[in-house]
Amino acid sequence: xxxxxSYFSLMICIALILAACQPAPESPGxxxxxxxxxxxxxxxxxxxxxxxxxxxxxxxxxxxGTLAEQIRNGAPFDIFAAADTARIHELAMQxxxxxxxxxxxxxxxxxxxxxxxxxxxxxSFSDLGHIPIDRFTIANPKIAPYGSAAQAILxxxxxxxxxxxxxxxxxxxxxxxxxxxxxxxPAGILPNSLLQNSMLTIxxxxxxxxxxxxxxxxxxxxxxxxSQAERFIQFLYSPQGQAILAQxxxxxxxxx
Amino acid sequence: xxxxxxxSLRVAALSALLAAIGGITxxxxxxxxxxxxxxxxxxxxxxxxxxxPTVLGYYLLITLSQRSPLGSWLGxxxxxxxxxxxxxxxxxxxxxxxLVTQSARAAIESVPSELLDVAxxxxxxxxxxxxxxxxxxxxxxxxxxxxxxxxxxxxxFGATLMIAGNIPGQTQTxxxxxxxAVQAGESARANQLxxxxxxxxxxxxxxxxxxTNRISRT
Numbered sequence: 001x002x003x004x005x006s007y008f009s010l011m012i013c014i015a016l017i018l019a020a021c022q023p024a025p026e027s028p029g030x031x032x033x034x035x036x037x038x039x040x041x042x043x044x045x046x047x048x049x050x051x052x053x054x055x056x057x058x059x060x061x062x063x064x065g066t067l068a069e070q071i072r073n074g075a076p077f078d079i080f081a082a083a084d085t086a087r088i089h090e091l092a093m094q095x096x097x098x099x100x101x102x103x104x105x106x107x108x109x110x111x112x113x114x115x116x117x118x119x120x121x122x123x124s125f126s127d128l129g130h131i132p133i134d135r136f137t138i139a140n141p142k143i144a145p146y147g148s149a150a151q152a153i154l155x156x157x158x159x160x161x162x163x164x165x166x167x168x169x170x171x172x173x174x175x176x177x178x179x180x181x182x183x184x185x186p187a188g189i190l191p192n193s194l195l196q197n198s199m200l201t202i203x204x205x206x207x208x209x210x211x212x213x214x215x216x217x218x219x220x221x222x223x224x225x226x227s228q229a230e231r232f233i234q235f236l237y238s239p240q241g242q243a244i245l246a247q248x249x250x251x252x253x254x255x256x
Numbered sequence: 257x258x259x260x261x262x263x264s265l266r267v268a269a270l271s272a273l274l275a276a277i278g279g280i281t282x283x284x285x286x287x288x289x290x291x292x293x294x295x296x297x298x299x300x301x302x303x304x305x306x307x308x309p310t311v312l313g314y315y316l317l318i319t320l321s322q323r324s325p326l327g328s329w330l331g332x333x334x335x336x337x338x339x340x341x342x343x344x345x346x347x348x349x350x351x352x353x354x355l356v357t358q359s360a361r362a363a364i365e366s367v368p369s370e371l372l373d374v375a376x377x378x379x380x381x382x383x384x385x386x387x388x389x390x391x392x393x394x395x396x397x398x399x400x401x402x403x404x405x406x407x408x409x410x411x412x413f414g415a416t417l418m419i420a421g422n423i424p425g426q427t428q429t430x431x432x433x434x435x436x437a438v439q440a441g442e443s444a445r446a447n448q449l450x451x452x453x454x455x456x457x458x459x460x461x462x463x464x465x466x467x468t469n470r471i472s473r474t
Contacts, residue, residue, distance in 0.1 A: 012399065012402070012403065012463075015269075016269045016272055016273055016402075016406065017269070017273070018269075031423055031426070036439070039440055058423060058424040058425050058426070059424065060421060060422050060423045060424065061422075061436070061439070061440070062422065070339060070421050072323075073317055073321045073322070073323070073338050073339070074321060074322040074323075074327070074331075074336065074338045074339060075338065075339035075421055075423075076336070076339055076340065076423075076426075077423075171439075172439065174439040174440055174441070175439050177441065178438060178439060178441055181441055
């Protein structure tokens with residue numbers, strides 16, 4: 001018995017040591033911190049960019065505010081592609097992002113999203129105030145620019161106080177979308193860039209109700225891969241990159 | 257799927273080793289100790305069991321961040337623990353430490369004190385007694401603690417997300433890959449990874465049961 005158990009413990013120790021001695025994970029290419037709204041568009045941008053340049057890209061998606069705070073705490077990203085301009089400018093002022101690298105590469109719009117299986121009789125945005133909804137989701141306005149855009153829309157339509165009790169904040173727009181897709185929450189306001197292949201009912205929101213969200217990118221001052229990062233940013237506003245962004249529901253920048 | 261798995265195994269294994277070294281040392285210091293001072297030490301070691309992961313992650317972030325004295329000192333040595341896999345190891349080790357300490361302490365305290373007294377009267381040094389008598393008799397409990405620490409480190413999520421972030425290939429461990437897949441609406445991937453982690457947890461828990469069952473029988 002003792003022999004079997006000592007084999008067992010020896011095996012555990014060997015397994016632990018072997019697992020601990022794997023080569024350290026390294027990033028062979030670029031690491032891009034990207035706003036959650038860019039999830040679908042950047043997955044495609046990344047695979048096309050890698051196919052063309054041979055540079056692998058890894059994306060870390062989260063709310064813009066979350067990523068900005070990670071960068072302030074030393075996160076080793078090469079590029080930050082945000083869903084606003086204010087945070088990029090602030091990071092540039094604080095020296096985390098090189099000021100010459102900042103570029104707005106797309107604009108994003110939002111829609112009212114309804115779970116078709118709930119049978120809510122909402123045909124247009126203005127119906128929102130007249131139909132009782134038990135819960136409504138937007139991304140947390142404190143950290144997600146699309147969340148604060150949604151908040152502004154609801155406030156301007158004088159619906160904020162009416163819906164405030166029903167609001168469930170997603171940690172990012174991805175989480176809010178997941179709440180609706182899983183059937184937990186019947187409706188919300190989300191970026192069009194996550195809704196391209198969605199089975200949900202999508203109701204446009206008139207762009208007079210809000211300012212489209214500007215997506216700005218910048219290269220981190222601490223990035224060791226500046227020239228590769230520059231190629232990625234160039235790809236973002238190249239005709240091909242802009243076409244991919246447009247396919248995913250983003251508005252390209254007007255090319256000169 | 258294999259990249260988060262390998263990363264998780266690596267992080268959990270290193271964390272279990274670190275927690276084993278720290279936990280056995282602490283357990284041998286704490287064994288048979290009474291009094292407010294030792295209760296306080298014991299309480300501090302056990303804090304990660306009751307503190308919300310966000311509090312632990314926040315403490316780690318403010319102590320290890322480049323903006324903190326410790327973080328900038330480590331940075332000057334070339335050691336970066338925020339948003340690297342090293343940070344994930346730190347988080348998982350701290351969470352796993354009380355599990356080894358508790359289990360090892362109970363096992364060490366169950367070693368008959370007469371044996372230790374005999375060794376002492378025969379002139380053995382305390383460290384030699386610990387290594388040649390206490391540990392060989394207590395090893396099942398110690399090993400069960402280490403396996404439990406490994407399992408806990410494999411499942412560590414909250415503090416890891418705060419200190420190491422969610423960077424594929426670098427800090428995206430299995431639990432964080434699951435969180436990312438759910439957020440991205442990739443339910444097939446989330447299902448696969450969850451199933452993998454659940455199976456691993458069951459195997460580990462069964463092996464702990466096998467180890468500890470034999471303790472109660474002998």
